[in-house]
Amino acid sequence: MADAGNWWAYEQLQQQPQWGGSVTGRAYKNRQRELANQRLLNDYFVENPVYKEVEFRRRYKMRREVFLRMLNNVQTANPYFRQSYDNSGRPSFSPHQKLTCALRMLVNACSADSLDETFRMPESTAIENLGQFCRIIVTIYQGRYLRAPNANDLDRLLQRAERRGFPGMNRSLDCMH
Incomplete structure (x- = not known):
């Protein structure tokens, strides 16, 4: 019977949230x-x-x-x-x-x-x-x-980069902004 009691206590602990909410005895701030x-x-x-x-x-x-x-x-x-x-x-x-x-x-x-x-x-x-x-x-x-860019997305990005003076740049971090 002691094992059944321990199992029940273990189950109760597993069902409690890890954190959050009101807990009896915890100081309120x-x-x-x-x-x-x-x-x-x-x-x-x-x-x-x-x-x-x-x-x-x-x-x-x-x-x-x-x-x-x-x-x-x-x-x-x-x-x-x-x-x-x-x-x-x-x-x-x-x-x-x-x-x-x-x-x-x-x-x-x-x-x-x-x-x-x-x-x-x-x-x-x-x-x-x-x-x-x-x-x-x-x-x-x-x-x-x-999602990964599709062909239309890449075309749009390449055109934008070209207008800004960076032709052919689509994976450079410098052109991400």
């Missing part, structure tokens, strides 16, 4: 994620943001319109990126926070832990968020952007 979200929105996404298009493009490596289109696409395709509420009724991380954190990790090669100070997102949540982001981006964009 009020990170004030709502304030971090409001600051992010005021900095970049309101009508008259603190940081204009030049700063947005430098920090996000894309135009604001592209970010907002991507935000809409990921929210439509995956409920994880929609605004939700935790068990205490507080809003969870906003779609803007989730997408920004995933992009910052990828674009700047920053660690998950480094997002806590700026966005108030703990390391385990940032890792989960990045995984969700990568999976949904592949699902949404693999047919158009994440």
Whole structure:
């Protein structure tokens, strides 16, 4: 019978998530994620943001319109990126926070832990968020952007490179931008 008890305990441990969520006995840390979200929105996404298009493009490596289109696409395709509420009724991380954190990790090669100070997102949540982001981006964009170029794509790229003074260049990193 002792073996059956150990097996049951092992099964229970295997069914628990590796991280995330409320855990009895764990200390609660009020990170004030709502304030971090409001600051992010005021900095970049309101009508008259603190940081204009030049700063947005430098920090996000894309135009604001592209970010907002991507935000809409990921929210439509995956409920994880929609605004939700935790068990205490507080809003969870906003779609803007989730997408920004995933992009910052990828674009700047920053660690998950480094997002806590700026966005108030703990390391385990940032890792989960990045995984969700990568999976949904592949699902949404693999047919158009994440595929090998076809003959039409190569012709278009070669013509563009030739107009810029780089004839015959299609695999040079210098011509990728």
